[in-house]
Amino acid sequence: MANLSDKSRWLLRHFRREWQIYLMLAPAVIWFLTFLYTPMYGLQVAFKDYSIFKGVAGSPWIGFEHFQTLFDNDDFIRSLKNTAILSAYNLLFAFPAPIILALMFNEILNQWYKKGAQTIVYLPHFISTVILAGIVLTAFSPSAGIVNTVLGWFGVDPIYFMSKPEWFRPIFIGSGIWQEAGFSSIVFLAAIAGVNPSLYESAVVDGASRWQMMWKITIPSILPTILIMLIIRIGNLLEVSFELVLLLYQPATYVTADVVNTFIYRQGIQSGQYDLAAAAGLFNAVVAFILVMTANALSKRFSRTSLW
Amino acid sequence: MSGVTLEKIVKSYGKIEVVHGIDLVVAEKEFVVLVGPSGCGKSTTLRMVAGLEEISAGRITIDDRVVNEVAPKDRDVAMVFQNYALYPHLNVKENIAFGLRIRKESKANIEKQVAEVAEILGLTEYLERRPADLSGGQRQRVAMGRAIVRHPKVFLFDEPLSNLDAKLRTQMRAEIKRLHKRLGVTSIYVTHDQVEAMTLADRIVVMCDGRIEQVGTPMDLFNHPKNLFVASFIGSPPMNQIQAEVEASGDKLFAKFGAHRLELPMLHELGANDHGRKVTLGIRPEHIMTQADPDTDAIEVELDLIETLGSEALLHTTVMGKPFVVKTETRGDLSHLENVRALHFKPDMLKVFDGVNGDVFDHPERLK
Ligand SMILES: Nc1ncnc2c1ncn2[C@@H]1O[C@H](COP(=O)(O)OP(=O)(O)O)[C@@H](O)[C@H]1O
Ligand SMILES: [Mg+2]
Numbered sequence: 187m188a189n190l191s192d193k194s195r196w197l198l199r200h201f202r203r204e205w206q207i208y209l210m211l212a213p214a215v216i217w218f219l220t221f222l223y224t225p226m227y228g229l230q231v232a233f234k235d236y237s238i239f240k241g242v243a244g245s246p247w248i249g250f251e252h253f254q255t256l257f258d259n260d261d262f263i264r265s266l267k268n269t270a271i272l273s274a275y276n277l278l279f280a281f282p283a284p285i286i287l288a289l290m291f292n293e294i295l296n297q298w299y300k301k302g303a304q305t306i307v308y309l310p311h312f313i314s315t316v317i318l319a320g321i322v323l324t325a326f327s328p329s330a331g332i333v334n335t336v337l338g339w340f341g342v343d344p345i346y347f348m349s350k351p352e353w354f355r356p357i358f359i360g361s362g363i364w365q366e367a368g369f370s371s372i373v374f375l376a377a378i379a380g381v382n383p384s385l386y387e388s389a390v391v392d393g394a395s396r397w398q399m400m401w402k403i404t405i406p407s408i409l410p411t412i413l414i415m416l417i418i419r420i421g422n423l424l425e426v427s428f429e430l431v432l433l434l435y436q437p438a439t440y441v442t443a444d445v446v447n448t449f450i451y452r453q454g455i456q457s458g459q460y461d462l463a464a465a466a467g468l469f470n471a472v473v474a475f476i477l478v479m480t481a482n483a484l485s486k487r488f489s490r491t492s493l494w
Numbered sequence: 495m496s497g498v499t500l501e502k503i504v505k506s507y508g509k510i511e512v513v514h515g516i517d518l519v520v521a522e523k524e525f526v527v528l529v530g531p532s533g534c535g536k537s538t539t540l541r542m543v544a545g546l547e548e549i550s551a552g553r554i555t556i557d558d559r560v561v562n563e564v565a566p567k568d569r570d571v572a573m574v575f576q577n578y579a580l581y582p583h584l585n586v587k588e589n590i591a592f593g594l595r596i597r598k599e600s601k602a603n604i605e606k607q608v609a610e611v612a613e614i615l616g617l618t619e620y621l622e623r624r625p626a627d628l629s630g631g632q633r634q635r636v637a638m639g640r641a642i643v644r645h646p647k648v649f650l651f652d653e654p655l656s657n658l659d660a661k662l663r664t665q666m667r668a669e670i671k672r673l674h675k676r677l678g679v680t681s682i683y684v685t686h687d688q689v690e691a692m693t694l695a696d697r698i699v700v701m702c703d704g705r706i707e708q709v710g711t712p713m714d715l716f717n718h719p720k721n722l723f724v725a726s727f728i729g730s731p732p733m734n735q736i737q738a739e740v741e742a743s744g745d746k747l748f749a750k751f752g753a754h755r756l757e758l759p760m761l762h763e764l765g766a767n768d769h770g771r772k773v774t775l776g777i778r779p780e781h782i783m784t785q786a787d788p789d790t791d792a793i794e795v796e797l798d799l800i801e802t803l804g805s806e807a808l809l810h811t812t813v814m815g816k817p818f819v820v821k822t823e824t825r826g827d828l829s830h831l832e833n834v835r836a837l838h839f840k841p842d843m844l845k846v847f848d849g850v851n852g853d854v855f856d857h858p859e860r861l862k
Contacts, residue, residue, distance in 0.1 A: 387546050388579035392593035392644070393567030402592075406583040 232468045236461035245461075252465035261440075262466065265449035268442060273423040275359045281419055283367040285412060288374035289400060304375075307368025315365070319433035322361045323348060348434065351442040358434060358443070362427055370415075377411035378404055410491040417485055417493050421478030424470050446470050496557045496647040496680050497522045498543060503552035505538050505704075513538055513704045515552065520682060525674050527683045529691035530701035530727070536684040537652050539701075543682060544573050544650050557647055569648075572641035576653040578633045580625040580640075587612075587621040590639040611643045614673070631662045638670070642677065649681040655690065667693055688728050692716070700724050722852035725776050725845060731808060731819045733776045737849065742769040749775055749846070751814055754793055759841050761855040772849030779808070779821035781843040784834040792836035800831055807831055 201208065227242065232252055234245040256262045287307065294300040310318060325331050326347040334344045347353045381404060389399050428447040435443035446466060454463025486492035498520040505513035513535040520526045528536040541547040543554055545566030554561050561569050572593070580589050587608055588595075594604045612618045615635045625633055634654060641649055654670075655663045671694055674681055685691055691698045692712045700707040700715065700723070708720040712728075719725035719733075726732045738751040740758075745766070747758040756775070758764070764771075788794040793813060801808040802824065809820040809831060820837060846855045 382577065382579065384575045384577055384579040385581060387544075388573065388575060388640075389592070389596070390546065391544055391566045391571065391573045392596050392640075394596045398596060402596075403581065406581070409583070 229464060229468055231461045232465040234461060236464075238460075252462050253469065255462060256466055256469070261444065262446075262449055264441070265444045265446045269424055269426055269445040269447075271442075272355065272358065272426045272445060275355060276362065276426065277419065277423065279359050280363050280367070281416065283363045284370035285374050285408075287367055288371040288378060288408075289404065291371065291375060292378050292404065293396065293400070304368070304371075307371070309368070310365045311369035313365070315427070315429045316433060318361065318365055319430060322357065322434065326353075326357065349436060349438040351439045354435065354439045354443045358430065361430060361434070365430075373415060374408055374411060377408040381407040413485045413491045414493060417478065417481045420481040421474060423477055424474050497524070498648055498680060498682065499553075499555040500539070500543070501553040501555075503539065503542060503554065504550045505535070505542060505547060506550045511550075511704070513542075516701075516704075516706055518699060518706065518709065520680060522680055523678045525671075525681045525683065525694060525696045526699060527685060527691040527695035527697075528699045528701055529685055529688055530707075532686050534701045535704040536686070536701055540573075540650050540652055540682060540684050543569075543648070544571055545569050546573075570646050571648045571650055572644045572646040573650040573652065574637050574641050574654045576656050578625070578637040578657075580633060580636055582625055585622050585624050586617060586628070586636050586639075589625065589636055590617075590643050593640060593644045607643050608639075611639045614642070614676075615639050630658050631666060634658060634662075634666055635669075638673070642673070647680065649679050649683075651681065651683040653685055654683075655685070656687075663690075670694060689730060692728070698728075700727060702727075718854075718856065719776075719845065720854055722774055722776065722847045722854075725847070725854070729778055731779050731821065733778050733845070734782075734813070734818045735816065736775040736777070736814055736818075737816075738773050738775050740764065740768045740771040740773055742766040749773060749844075751775070756839075756844070757841050758846060759844065759857065761846055761857065764846065764855045773855075774847040774849055774852070776845035776847060777839050777843060779819045781839060782820045782822075783838045783840075784809070784820060784822055784831070785836050785838060786833045788836035792838045794836050795834075797832070797834060800828060802828065809834060811837075813837075 231242055231245065233247055233249060234242075235248045235251075236242070236245045291300060291304060294303065313321075326333050328334055328344040328346050331347075333347070334342075337345065345353070347357060385403050385407070386399055389403060394402065424446065426445050426447070428445070428451070431443055431445055431448050432451065435448065447470070450463045450466045450470075453459045453466070482492050482494065498518075500516050500518040503513060503516040504511060516539060518526075528539060530536055538547060542549050543556070545561065545564065549562050556569055556571065581592065584592065590608045590611055591604050594607060599607075608621075609618070612621055615638060617632065617635055617639060620628060620632060625636065628636065634657075637654065651670075655666050658666060667690060670683075674694075683691075683694060695712055697709060697711055698715055699709050702723050708715060708724045710718075715724060715728045719728060722735070726735070736751055738749040738756075741748040741750045741755065742765075747761070747764065747766070747768075749756045749758050785792060795811040795813060795818070797809055797811050799810040801810065805824060805826075807822055807824045807828065809822060811818050811820065818837075820834075822831065824831065847853065848855065
């Protein structure tokens with residue numbers, strides 16, 4: 187008992203002394219509570235037969251029935267599969283892209299050229315996804331799109347890229363890289379800028395070529411950053427860019443394009459099955475949680491680098 | 495042979511010239527220290543020898559070969575950096591082996607050389623550790639090891655001890671000196687610390703504002719500084735300075751300051767027609783005698799502070815409104831120092847510098 191009051195006295199003193207710090211923290215905490223934690227209350231509808239008239243609290247519990255329904259639904263299974271495949275491609279192609287880009291920028295010696303090139307690759311990030319998707323749709327259009335026009339010069343007949351399921355994945359991953367690789371490269375460029383320049387000078391005196399310096403100094407030096415970004419990426423693995431899929435897919439390409447989030451969107455918002463959509467979303471979140479924990483643990487174990 | 499020659503070396507960054515034509519000959523096996531205040535161009539000069547900076551004008555030869563256009567790796571030099579420049583992701587062994595690995599030497603050869611160097615530097619038991627798990631002194635040794643293992647013609651050091659604490663610095667200083675004795679490799683060493691320069695150098699090069707002020711052996715610079723800058727830079731605590739005026743009286747010259755008049759020794763370029771000329775008197779703290787009661791020749795002073803160093807003590811006082819330091823022996827007791835009321839110095843221990851440009855008026859026999 188004495189212990190407890192000691193502790194509370196200590197806390198009181200602590201808050202009195204450090205209240206400014208807590209005040210500064212408050213907006214972030216409030217934001218989290220309002221927009222991330224409060225909605226979690228609604229998550230319970232995943233286990234309920236939800237009706238908007240009865241409300242979240244008033245709807246009856248039905249246990250795992252929605253999950254049962256989901257896993258019996260071929261469309262949901264298909265969306266899981268598509269999500270997994272797109273995520274894997276993302277990890278394979280979209281994740282290394284900014285790293286390679288940053289390494290390439292680092293080799294450009296002319297400052298003007300470097301700045302110019304960087305600005306150009308940052309730009310797509312600032313274009314809204316809707317416009318970006320519009321550009322992609324136009325570029326791949328069979329009648330006037332630049333891609334088909336160029337193919338036409340070589341005598342290739344127009345290809346209906348956007349309605350062919352086999353083209354969706356490459357186009358989606360490619361557009362994603364185009365949109366984000368440049369901007370994401372900033373993190374890696376910053377990491378490269380943080381490498382002690384005398385490491386390079388020492389290597390120059392020792393006789394290392396630029397290629398050797400990249401492999402033996404730059405990449406190992408930014409490896410911790412790469413790993414942190416990888417952990418974050420793996421945590422968001424299932425968050426395939428929802429808007430971009432929504433804007434680029436069409437019923438003809440559902441077979442390769444429909445992902446969990448678009449499935450949730452169609453079921454939940456368009457068909458009004460909020461409880462089923464919540465169950466799908468919860469499942470997604472649980473998988474993401476497991477992924478990020480695993481990635482962090484692995485990284486901690488093998489490279490002494492971890493997010494927490 | 496494997497000496498280094500700098501001829502009229504100039505370095506400019508854009509329009510700003512920071513090294514203004516340096517001439518220096520470093521003999522084979524010689525240990526030369528470039529010393530000077532921060533920003534005087536020591537590192538820049540060293541980096542031009544290494545090939546890390548382009549030479550704006552002039553010529554550098556290493557081992558009788560002009561290296562202006564030679565890539566750093568082909569100059570056969572090894573450099574030790576102030577922050578050690580160790581690769582954090584490599585262990586000690588891999589760090590030391592880096593230069594050899596880059597040069598694609600055979601595995602067996604690398605193993606042998608690394609083991610040898612580790613033995614010399616006492617790093618054998620740390621070979622598997624990462625730099626992060628080493629102390630400052632050990633990191634310093636690894637940095638040295640990386641240079642030694644390449645058996646270069648010339649070692650270049652840029653303030654290699656500046657990141658160490660005072661005690662370690664003294665220790666590593668001795669170690670570097672021993673290594674140089676053992677390996678006998680031509681070395682150019684940059685530091686802003688005159689004590690380091692004095693203890694390590696065969697010859698010291700004192701630099702200021704991108705120019706060489708004086709080159710000489712440590713004792714040479716200590717005893718016969720060419721100008722006020724060198725005089726005040728070399729020696730610790732620095733040489734005391736007194737502004738004075740020349741007074742010619744009969745065939746003798748005196749320096750007059752305040753109520754005092756000191757007879758000057760025979761000096762080159764200073765004679766009877768210099769009456770009234772402004773000069774700066776320089777006297778080393780070690781060369782001053784103290785006495786308890788002022789007599790006619792002595793300078794009367796009041797003590798501000800006594801700093802005890804153990805066997806020696808520094809007496810802080812003021813002469814002509816300027817701080818003035820005396821270094822004296824304690825003989826294990828401070829009480830006799832507290833009674834010091836006056837200072838006395840022998841004229842032949844006095845340095846006389848031009849009051850305008852700071853050049854020394856040397857004894858005529860030394861200039862022959
Ligand atoms: N890359 C650079 N660009 C412009 N000025 C520089 C550069 N490097 C050094 N300098 C200038 O050259 C002068 C000498 O620098 P440095 O050789 O590093 O001095 P130090 O004697 O302290 O080693 C300094 O005034 C510094 O500001
Ligand atoms: Mg320097």
